[in-house]
Structure formats: structure tokens, C-alpha cells
Amino acid sequence: MFEIPQGFNLPAPAQKVLKKRDDLVRKLAQFRVENADCEPHKRLSGRDTHIPLLEYAEAQWGREMKEALKAGKDFQSLTDYMAPFEKKASEYGVRINALEELIAEADKELIAAIRPVLGELADQAFTQASEAEADYVEAVRKAEAARSVARGAVARFCWAVTGGRKNSPDGIGWGSGSRDGLGGWQTTDDGRITVESMRALGLVDNWLGVLMLPEFEELVYNPSNPLAEEVGLEPTKSSGTHECPTCGLRVNAGGRRISCIGSEDARHTRATFVFKDELDGERHQNFPKTHGMSF
Known part of the structure; x- marks a missing residue:
């Protein structure tokens, strides 16, 4: 079937022929759906075909014949019973062939109507492509400018909320792998950033903990912990540090309330931990005590 791409402004004669062909295609599809039981199907063996309509009719004849015999009544022969069903099945193929031939003829008419205007259609597509290219270039320029502004603003945000400890966001995101294409910056309607945004921007460090100032x-919103129930912190037996009963992280909390953003089950009131360098002791001897050192 001759297909014409969407988007062309076709001349009236071509539109008329196209509508005629498409109407025939829709009529054929509708006829197939309404008479699907007349469509021949291959058997599992693949050696012959069967028509569901005829098989169902023959089975129905058998059931009705038994009921008639039980009641002591005469019943019409299988040939007479099957006659209307066989007529419908045979007409199905003829109707299908006729519609397919009409579609083929309409296809030829459509090709004949389209050929003289191909130059006009090419000009249409060329103009549309040129205009779209200009729009695309301008959109990319604006997107890159906005990306640059956003990157600088997020970097300044990271610097401000960490008191200068972090000068730029991590390279995670910014269109590579993030679900919204905006990198690690995710905010809520009430002007806060999400826990996922903190992690993506590098405001949570595996070694130092949360870098944001108390x-x-x-500014942090945890959607899995909207109520932020306060949890008491129990001091460890061997030092003055405190241990989170939910995640087990030990911090030198002093009189502050502590929270954990690493677990959905955490119910804390705050999102800041002190540096691990401030722990009172009990470090493993293989752990570096100075940030930036390695094993």
C-alpha cells in the first residue's frame, strides 16, 4: 500500500483520492474484525486449514440434534443446517478479495495524483526543515545558556550551605542518567531540596557525612519521612559518642538532635551529622583520620 508521510499539505485532488483509499482500508479492517470467525486458520499440524465458524456450527448442530432426538422430534440434516454458514464463509473470501482489489486500484490512482505534485511537496518539506532547524538551533542555544546559569547557581548554593567547604556540585546528572534531565537539582514546591538532590549534588559524603551547616x-525535604518524628540517641558504652538506633551511625552529637537520611525507616528531626573527624575515638587503625588520605 502506498503510504504518504504525515505533514504534507496535499492538493485537493490528491486529498480526495487519499480519502477514498483510506476509507476502503478502514472498511476492509472493520469487515475482518466483524467476521473474524470466517477467516481460515492453520491447524497445529500446519497441513490444512479450518474455519472456526463452520466448526462451531457443526458442533452446535450435533447438540441440537441430540436434544431433538430426546424429545422425539425430527431434525434437519447437517447439509441443510450448514448451508447458511457455508454461504457466509464462502462470501467472506470473495468480499475480502474484492476490497483488496479496490484498494490496489485506489493506490494506483493515488500514485498518479501524487506524482505531478512531488516538486511542490519537496518544496514544502524543505521550507519546514529549514524553519525547524533555525528553531532547533535557537532552542539549543537557550538550553545551553540556561544550563550554564543553573550550574553556576547550584555551585553557589553548595558553597553557601556548606560554609565554603564545597565549591561546586558533583558531576552526577546534568542530563546523563537523571530522570528529569536537570541533573542533581530537585526541589519541592515549598522551596526545599530533596534528599536525592543532596546526594546527587555531593552534599552527603560517605566519609564526612552531611556537609550542610546546621x-x-x-532546606532539606525527605518525602519518605514527612513527619520527622524525633528519635532519642543512646550514648555508646565505650565513648562519648551517640549511636543512631535506626542506622547505627555514631556521631559526637552533644546537645543537638540528630537525623539520618540514609534509611527510609529513619524518623529524625534534623538532617545534619557532625564530621566523623570529631568522633571521640574507637576508630579502626586502618581508617584514615584526616580527610583526603587513602588506605
Whole structure:
């Protein structure tokens, strides 16, 4: 079947022939659906075909014949019973062939109507492509400019909320792998950033913990912990540090309340941990005590 791409402004004669062909195609599809039981099917063996309509009719004849015999009544022969069903099945193939031939003829008419206007259609596509290219280039320029502004603004945000400890966001995201294509920056309607955003921007360090200053803790929103129930912290037996009963992280909390963003089950009131360098002791001898050192 001759297909014409969407988007062309076809001349009226071509549109008329196209509509005629498409109407025939829809009529054929509708006829196939309404008479699907007349479509021949191959058997599992693949050696012959069967028509569901005729098989169902023959089975129905058998059931009705038995009921008639039980009641002591005469019943029409299988040949007479099957006659209307066989007529419908035989007409199905003829109707299908006729519609397919009409579609083929309409296809030829459509090709004949389209050929003289191919130059006009080529000009249409060329103009549309040129205009779209200009729009695309301008959109990319604006996107890159916005990306640059966003990168700088997020870097300044990281610097401010960490008191200068972090000068730039991590390279995670910014269109590579993030679900929204905006990198690690994810905010809520009430002007806070999400826990996922903190991790993506590098505001949570595996070694140092949360880098944000305590006064900015309210800027973090954890959707899995909206109520932020306070959890008491129990001091460890061997030192003055405290241990989170949910995640087990030990911190030198002092009189502050502590929270954990690493577990969905955590119910804490704050999102800031002190540096691990401030722990009172009990470090493993193989752990570096200075940030930046390696094993």
C-alpha cells in the first residue's frame, strides 16, 4: 500500500483520492474484525486449514440434534443446517478479495495524483526543515545558556550551605542518567531540596557525612519521612559518642538532635551529622583520620 508521510499539505485532488483509499482500508479492517470467525486458520499440524465458524456450527448442530432426538422430534440434516454458514464463509473470501482489489486500484490512482505534485511537496518539506532547524538551533542555544546559569547557581548554593567547604556540585546528572534531565537539582514546591538532590549534588559524603551547616537543615525535604518524628540517641558504652538506633551511625552529637537520611525507616528531626573527624575515638587503625588520605 502506498503510504504518504504525515505533514504534507496535499492538493485537493490528491486529498480526495487519499480519502477514498483510506476509507476502503478502514472498511476492509472493520469487515475482518466483524467476521473474524470466517477467516481460515492453520491447524497445529500446519497441513490444512479450518474455519472456526463452520466448526462451531457443526458442533452446535450435533447438540441440537441430540436434544431433538430426546424429545422425539425430527431434525434437519447437517447439509441443510450448514448451508447458511457455508454461504457466509464462502462470501467472506470473495468480499475480502474484492476490497483488496479496490484498494490496489485506489493506490494506483493515488500514485498518479501524487506524482505531478512531488516538486511542490519537496518544496514544502524543505521550507519546514529549514524553519525547524533555525528553531532547533535557537532552542539549543537557550538550553545551553540556561544550563550554564543553573550550574553556576547550584555551585553557589553548595558553597553557601556548606560554609565554603564545597565549591561546586558533583558531576552526577546534568542530563546523563537523571530522570528529569536537570541533573542533581530537585526541589519541592515549598522551596526545599530533596534528599536525592543532596546526594546527587555531593552534599552527603560517605566519609564526612552531611556537609550542610546546621542552620540550613530546614532546606532539606525527605518525602519518605514527612513527619520527622524525633528519635532519642543512646550514648555508646565505650565513648562519648551517640549511636543512631535506626542506622547505627555514631556521631559526637552533644546537645543537638540528630537525623539520618540514609534509611527510609529513619524518623529524625534534623538532617545534619557532625564530621566523623570529631568522633571521640574507637576508630579502626586502618581508617584514615584526616580527610583526603587513602588506605
